[in-house]
Amino acid sequence: MIKIGLLSDTHGYLAPDILDFFSDADEIWHAGDIGSLEIVEQLEQVAPVRGVFGNVDVAAVRDRFPEDNIFEVEGSKIYMTHIGGYPGKYEKRVKSLLTQENPALFISGHSHILKVMNDSRYDLLHMNPGAAGKVGLHKHITALFFEIDNGRFENLRVFEMERRKA
DSSP states (O other), X not given: OEEEEEEOOOTTOOOHHHHHHTTTOSEEEEOSOXXXXXXXXXXXXXSOEEEOOOTTOOHHHHHHSOSEEEEEETTEEEEEESSOOOTTOXXXXXXXXXXXXXXXXXXXXXXXXXXXXXXXXXXXXEEEEOOOSXXXXXXXXXXXXXXEETTEEEEEEEEEEEXXXX
C-alpha cells in the first residue's frame, strides 16, 4: 500500500495546511502549474514528488518534470498530465494516450475544478484535485489524499479551505 497526496495549480503558492494534510504521504503528485521549484522543495520536505509541468510553468519546472508522466504504482498504471480534460471531454492528444497506455488512473489539473469520477469507456478512474493555489476564479483551495493498495484506490479524502483564508 502507498499513500498519495495529490494537488495541482499551486501557481507558486502552497498553503501550509496542505503540508499537514499530506503529512502521512509516501509520495506527493503535482498535476502541473507548479509555479516555481520552491513549491517542489516544500513538498519534498514531506515526501518524494512526482509531477508534470503545466502551461504557466517556467523553464526550470519544465526541465524537471515532463508534460506526460506515465508510471506504475502498486500494480496500477497511472497517467498524469496537466491539460487533459475529463470523461467525455478529453483533449485529443490525451484520448490517444488513454487508448495506447490503458491506465487505471488518469490525473489532470488545469480546470481548477475538483473532480473524481469513473470513466467506463476507458475503464479508469479520473482525478482532478482542483486548485491548491490562490490564482484563478476558484473560491476554495483543494487537494486529495488517497491510498493505492494492490491495484485498488481507497480511502479518498478531500482537503478544502476557503481561498480568502489562505
